[in-house]
Amino acid sequence: MKIRILSYNIHKGFNIGNTNFILQEIRHAIRDVNADILFLQEVIGDHEHSKHKIPDWKTAIQFEYLADTVWSHFAYGKNAVYAEGHHGNAILSKYPIVDWSNKDISTNQFEQRGYLKAKIQIPETGRELILANTHLNLTQRGRDAQADIIIQDLKQEEINPWVLVGDFNDWNKKIANRIWTDLNAHEAFHFMHGKYPKTFPSFFPTLSLDRFFFRHVNVISAHTLDKGYWRRLSDHLPILVEIEIE
Secondary structure (H helix, E strand, O other): OEEEEEEEEHHEOOOOOOOOEHHHOOOOHHHHHHOEEEEEEEEEEEEEEEEHHHOOOOOHHHHHHHOOOOOOEEEEEEEEEOOOEEEEEEEEOOEEEEEEEEEEEOOHHHOOOEEEEEEEEEOOOEEEEEEEEEOOOOOHHHHHHHHHHHHHHHHHHHHOEEEEEEEEOOOOOOHHHHHHHOOOOEEEEHHHOOOOOOOOOOOOOOOOEEEHHHHHHEEEEEEOOOOOOOHHHHOOOEEEEEEEEE
């Protein structure tokens, strides 16, 4: 059974220059991909100020607006909390989420980061799959500390199929090498194409910041969505990976 997974840093629903609120366009774009599971970063869970300042603000709860009737199961990890609201990571799924948790992996007062983990069950087969979504620090020291937490957690999933996806800010590929070694895992794009996907900035992608690690699943395809409107919707390009559970 094939499962299509999309990962996307949606930049809180704003375009790359923060000049326009384009969440409705993002919703149309991700629906066209027809993914079974979405890993989203920089998702607003609530923002009172924007409700009054942005004329086409559809909802303060962005993951619910994006999920709507397509992805009926979702988990949201509230990471950055401020007076007006909060934002974080989200997982949207067409398959039932039977368990989920969110761990605060922040290492400083300026970057609030989280590690969102969910378990889904495929009704047709009864198989389970662990989904882990994260957004790591801009500094190497912070990323190293966060990788320690994630690696120790996923070591407990030794026999379970899992995917670890998100915005790793891993421009120098040091975190990727650690996950390869410590978890005996692979990264989908490197596995399929011999290199990591260039996803930032979206209008002229030169840095490989987004990752798709996996264990005990088969990767069928891995693509960066880099044509047409994807280059102007967010500051990141989305990645799309199709897998089969072993």
